[in-house]
Amino acid sequence: MSDPIQKFKCIGVVGAGNMGSMMTFAFAEMGLDVSVWDVNTSNLDKLLGLVKRSGNLKGKIANFHDIDEFTKSLEGRAERKLFMFSITHGHPADSVLEKIKHDLKPGDIILDGGNENYRRTERRQKELEPLGVSWIGMGVSGGYQSARRGPSLSPGGDPNTIETVLPLLERYAAKDPKTGLPCVTNIGPGGSGHYVKMVHNGIEGGMLSTTCEAWALLHMGLGLPYDEIGRIFARWNRGGELRDTYLIQIASEICQTRKTPHGDEKGEGAGPNDGYVLDDVLDKVVQDDDNTEGTPFWTVMETASRHIAAPTIACGHFLRVASGNRDQRLRVAQKLQIPPPKPLQDIKDKEAFIETLRRAVFASYLLSFCQGLELIARASKDENWNVDLGKCIQIWRAGCIIQEEYIADMLQPILESGVQIMNIKLIDEVAAELRSNYDSLKQVVLKGTAADAYLPAMSASLEYLKYEGGTMLPTKFMEAQMDFFGAHAYDKPGVSSEDPGLVRKGAHHYEWRSA
Numbered sequence: 001m002s003d004p005i006q007k008f009k010c011i012g013v014v015g016a017g018n019m020g021s022m023m024t025f026a027f028a029e030m031g032l033d034v035s036v037w038d039v040n041t042s043n044l045d046k047l048l049g050l051v052k053r054s055g056n057l058k059g060k061i062a063n064f065h066d067i068d069e070f071t072k073s074l075e076g077r078a079e080r081k082l083f084m085f086s087i088t089h090g091h092p093a094d095s096v097l098e099k100i101k102h103d104l105k106p107g108d109i110i111l112d113g114g115n116e117n118y119r120r121t122e123r124r125q126k127e128l129e130p131l132g133v134s135w136i137g138m139g140v141s142g143g144y145q146s147a148r149r150g151p152s153l154s155p156g157g158d159p160n161t162i163e164t165v166l167p168l169l170e171r172y173a174a175k176d177p178k179t180g181l182p183c184v185t186n187i188g189p190g191g192s193g194h195y196v197k198m199v200h201n202g203i204e205g206g207m208l209s210t211t212c213e214a215w216a217l218l219h220m221g222l223g224l225p226y227d228e229i230g231r232i233f234a235r236w237n238r239g240g241e242l243r244d245t246y247l248i249q250i251a252s253e254i255c256q257t258r259k260t261p262h263g264d265e266k267g268e269g270a271g272p273n274d275g276y277v278l279d280d281v282l283d284k285v286v287q288d289d290d291n292t293e294g295t296p297f298w299t300v301m302e303t304a305s306r307h308i309a310a311p312t313i314a315c316g317h318f319l320r321v322a323s324g325n326r327d328q329r330l331r332v333a334q335k336l337q338i339p340p341p342k343p344l345q346d347i348k349d350k351e352a353f354i355e356t357l358r359r360a361v362f363a364s365y366l367l368s369f370c371q372g373l374e375l376i377a378r379a380s381k382d383e384n385w386n387v388d389l390g391k392c393i394q395i396w397r398a399g400c401i402i403q404e405e406y407i408a409d410m411l412q413p414i415l416e417s418g419v420q421i422m423n424i425k426l427i428d429e430v431a432a433e434l435r436s437n438y439d440s441l442k443q444v445v446l447k448g449t450a451a452d453a454y455l456p457a458m459s460a461s462l463e464y465l466k467y468e469g470g471t472m473l474p475t476k477f478m479e480a481q482m483d484f485f486g487a488h489a490y491d492k493p494g495v496s497s498e499d500p501g502l503v504r505k506g507a508h509h510y511e512w513r514s515a
């Protein structure tokens with residue numbers, strides 16, 4: 001049957017939170033009947049209110065608090081039952097799966113659209129295999145707006161099952177505005193889909209940190225008002241290396257958004273001079289789902305365990321962790337008395353500095369992509385997933401948080417060419433960009449550091465460029481010290497089997513001091 005709506009007829013959405021409720025609308029708009037279950041009746045009531053106010057839904061929406069009634073509502077409608085999980089990862093997803101397991105039949109498909117750790121995804125896949133049920137770990141990116149209008153999707157799991165649902169997912173997914181291609185692909189087997197989404201969020205973390213650092217340099221460093229910064233971001237987003245970059249586009253909107261009575265649904269901002277929403281936002285980022293700092297935390301763990309240097313991603317994450325514990329931070333601040341950021345000094349040409357900053361932001365974004373893609377390449381090889389990095393770029397072209405047109409245009413044709421690339425910085429076009437923007441990154445870090453500005457991601461990006469492309473690192477001395485105290489052994493310069501040699505323990509020990 002070619003029409004995917006006719007094929008499935010209905011879908012069971014588990015979770016009516018931010019994402020699940022918007023998916024419910026999207027599926028009903030597509031023509032599927034949607035049964036939606038939530039553990040919390042207030043989520044269902046909220047959704048019901050939205051449904052009552054909306055028109056134009058082709059499919060019906062039915063709410064359930066009783067999970068058995070929910071699964072029964074899907075029975076006998078089509079060849080198989082189709083579910084979309086959109087709840088908190090870990091135990092919550094396990095507990096719901098346990099509750100519906102007895103109602104699952106061979107052929108049924110569960111798409112897990114939450115952010116889940118890929119190892120748990122693989123565990124559930126194995127657990128359900130004997131029942132003939134497929135668990136597809138599917139990254140969904142783009143937040144609740146995209147969940148409604150078309151997200152970027154990264155399904156991973158059994159290839160036949162993915163082929164079965166792909167036409168439906170293609171209809172739901174965002175479309176690349178240039179080609180009309182859907183932002184979904186079969187990522188690969190096992191937990192590869194959730195892995196790719198995890199890395200997407202890691203890249204997102206590096207880009208988010210870079211963006212907030214740039215905002216602070218413009219606001220605190222150059223003393224520019226929000227509106228003007230908003231216009232600068234809008235200009236960056238119109239052309240050049242930061243064109244059509246989602247995070248720059250929303251940055252522009254955030255800087256220009258004034259309070260309105262309907263924004264927080266509590267009547268604030270009724271007056272014309274009530275100020276900017278941004279004024280009300282504290283500097284405290286805490287994972288909104290379950291306080292475990294989910295996806296970026298997993299990404300950092302993965303980079304460490306797979307020996308991939310990813311300091312832009314990691315430092316963005318650590319900034320976020322430090323930001324979250326504001327109480328402790330304020331107490332430490334009192335003890336340390338570190339000077340707060342000051343206006344940038346000796347900026348003779350403001351416009352020229354803003355252009356330097358734009359280039360530095362681009363370099364740090366590109367390095368976030370390099371680090372994330374290198375992690376996917378490594379994991380794909382280790383796990384035999386055969387993930388196509390070019391297709392990852394394709395699905396990140398629209399609907400998702402890390403969409404960045406210039407980077408996608410540069411990387412996609414090269415990565416799609418079929419050559420296996422483990423180090424993205426070896427691609428000529430990428431290397432040329434990094435070379436030409438190195439000095440901008442350096443100038444921004446120099447100026448910002450002199451003014452005590454916060455630069456975790458951008459300074460990490462600069463250092464990364466230096467050491468990833470360095471010919472004689474200070475680790476020469478580290479290696480000597482490690483040989484001194486631990487007999488760790490070292491390789492020698494100029495010996496062909498050792499320099500550069502393999503990634504393995506050195507060949508020589510020197511008895512620096514007798515034991």
Ligand SMILES: NC(=O)C1=CN([C@@H]2O[C@H](COP(=O)(O)OP(=O)(O)OC[C@H]3O[C@@H](n4cnc5c(N)ncnc54)[C@H](OP(=O)(O)O)[C@@H]3O)[C@@H](O)[C@H]2O)C=CC1
Binds near residue numbers: 019
């Ligand atoms: N928000 C975003 O931008 C994105 C989120 N995601 C992922 O999508 C999923 C949903 O996120 P989002 O909609 O934002 O989160 P919400 O907090 O809005 O929704 C989470 C849902 O999970 C439910 N839940 C929590 N604990 C349990 C439990 N033990 N048993 C059953 N249900 C439970 C919540 O119920 P209750 O309200 O009672 O806690 C709620 O319905 C998460 O995995 C998230 O990581 C993916 C992409 C983007």
Ligand SMILES: O=C(CO)[C@H](O)[C@H](O)COP(=O)(O)O
Binds near residue numbers: 115286287289293
């Ligand atoms: O997935 C997302 C976007 O892509 C969501 O924004 C997610 O809630 C952010 O997750 P985390 O707090 O784990 O960074």
